[in-house]
Amino acid sequence: MTTAGEPARDEAEVGAELPALSIDLTPTVVISTALATMDFTPVHHDPALARAQGSKDVFLNILTTMGLVERYVTDWAGPGAVIRGIDVRLGVPAYAGDRLTFAGAVAARDAGEITVEVRGRVSLGDHATGTVTLSLPRRGEEGR
């Protein structure tokens, strides 16, 4: 349901880059997302316990990593996009106090389906790398 004025991604060529997104990982971000994803594992909200287990601080949970990857791509693709899949290889932890910066580019286009390569980096290296597959249904098409 792409409407006029929305970002026109229909023409996105292979190789086109997505604008970067940088997220300041405050304890509030780490903890509020852990709770919003119903993940109450203590290492995602209890700094003392996280440190006692050898971590630097509380860190992002995987459900949040998936959510942020999805958000990164739909921020660019617009509300008309239909996300078909997210395939992520998980890397270093994203600790509170760090900064998570996403970069991405269109890797493939095939019959209305777009594959975007995404890389989320923190100071320690790659936190998440992978692909998001989406389609952009034309007006009137039911995609979801």
Added chain:
Amino acid sequence: MTAGEPREGGLPGERELRELAAKQAALGEIRGTPAADPVNAPMIRHWLDAMGDENPVYLDEGLAPPAMAQVWTMPGVRRRAGDPSPVDDVLAALDAGGYTGVVATNCRQTYHRYARVGERLTPATRFTSLAGPKRTALGEGYFATWDVTWYAETGEAVAEMMFRVLKFRPPRNQEQPQTVEPYPLRPAVSPDTAFFWEGVRRGELRVQSCGDCGELRHPPGPMCPRCRSGNRSYAVASGEGVVHSYVVHHHPPVPGLRPPFAVALVELPEGVRIVGGVVDCPPGDVTVGMPVRVTFRRMDDELTLPLWKPKERR
């Protein structure tokens, strides 16, 4: 049976692990408990807010963000792990074999369609493979992979996830800034008790429960004393307790501990009693009926123990 401590030489428990993995994979897809709540706007709004996701389509059209798939069936704070999962036994056996480290390596989600507000999703888990032992940067380990599918009430699959973790043997002589002397008293971890120690590592006090009648028991055992079922699960205790009885140990000397120290039999509100040391309190101050709270103390690089401290203090 896999030995509690890794065996010297060779590949510890490799055959047992392979056999268990094959057995668990042969169980096929095991259905879990339906989501506590149907897909709903308040949880979607909360999630979008926390993620900073301003995409209006979800709340405008009553659709769940697809990456929320797993959120709907998360177990909550005081989870009753009533769901028998074909994965748990494999992870527990890896723990018992000395592969105590865990790190998630892959998460692949496929969305067949967006879940709609009002739908109640049910997860189903299938153990798919165990690969290893392999040498990795973190140490020798096994990759365990499983699939979860979320079904709508109609039986239609809404979303699928492939999830893979590396269970690794933490290297012993790794240079670490926080290295401390190994604590001399090691718990005997067996396949029967691995779930308990896995919980301790995660900051959870787990109590074995019967997979059929739900009766709690501690210490862990192979069979339910109430209904004689051999199906086992566990519950996560609140961590509160009351000293039911205690001793103050003066003599003889115990390696790693400085006498006098107090050891209590703690009664949990969940209905079982657990033995544990009392810390953050002079041993002479421990009394019967004293409210205590569990505290997870890191004894050395590998071992964390559940101990008890007076409830008033933090």
